[in-house]
Amino acid sequence: MNTTFEPVSAVVGSRFVAHTEHGPVELVLTEATERERGHLPEQFRTPFSLLFHGPDEPRLSQDTYTLDHPELGRVQWMLVPVMPDTRAPNVPRYEALFG
Template identity: 40%
Template sequence: MNLSLEQASPLVGTNFTIHTQAGLIDLQLIDVAELPRRNIPEQFRTPLSLVFTGPPDILLLQDIYLVEHAELGQHQWLMGPILSINPGVNDNKLYYEIMFA
């Protein structure tokens, strides 16, 4: 699936279910952003970032996960942990990103 900014933006605040070896984990989509193209040739898409928060007690490592959403269906996407989007603030959450490039 080639997810676009227009498709993803309305989903901010909704939960995505991640299928893991430990079972199902819900992550909340908190940010969607197109990233600078930085001389990417025109035939390639504009990079798109999806940022999620998850429970503080389960760390998901970078891997390809089956990601499920009521409106998008099921897809296998590469997801990895990232640093907090609020530097210096301990909000007791883990953050993850899925990048489309």
């Protein structure tokens, strides 16, 4: 699947299952944000980021994970742990960037 913003942003709030060395881990897509295009030529997609919340354990490290979603199917995305939200400091967060 060539990941684009529109279909992914339509499933914000839904659950993904990440296949990890610890077994399946459920992640919730909490945000999808388009970034500024800057000087990108038109043939390139608009950059965007996805923000996921995960369980307290296991904590995932930066890696490329296979994720399953009922509408999007199976995808492989790099997830990077990011700083916790000050409103929920114990909730692990992960970001995927698409340029």
